[in-house]
Amino acid sequence: MISVALAKELAKYLPWEPKVGDLTIVYGDAGDEIIEPIMPKHEKEKKIVLSLHNVGHLVWLPRLTMLLYELKKRSNKGFSLTYDKETDKWYYKDERFESCNDNPEDAAATALLKLLHKEGVNKATHETATSTGSIHAADAAPAKDEK
Secondary structure (H helix, E strand, O other): OOOOHHHHHHHOOOOOOOOOOEEEEEOOOOEEEEEEEEEEHHHHHHHHHHOOOOHHEEEEOOOOOOOHHHHHHOOOEEEEEEEHHHHEEEEEEEEEOOEEEHHHHHHHHHHHHHHHHHHHHHHHHHHHHHHHHHOOOOOOOOOOOOO
């Protein structure tokens, strides 16, 4: 299962519509973290679940399949997520970087956070350049003879 710290970081970047079966962490009265799946009975209480999420009292724990789907959407040339029996670690690798973690969810989440952060930085840089009228060489359109 993904670590709570990574799930909280991902929540800043990924929108989430609660679905039956999703795992969440709800904070109890004493501040303790309770892992709880969204059950069919919660369907009737959807407004309550969403309002808890909006004020930050509910943390979504994305499944590995969701993390891999998000990575696939952002991957230029593909990626690999492999397990090394000797080190008992999971490794994510693509053309841009590598990460190593104790479980596949954390390896995928760490990679996805790096990609999302880079997208955010690139978007902010582009918006700043556009608003100031300057364009960095990396943002410029290729010359006509380039493909």
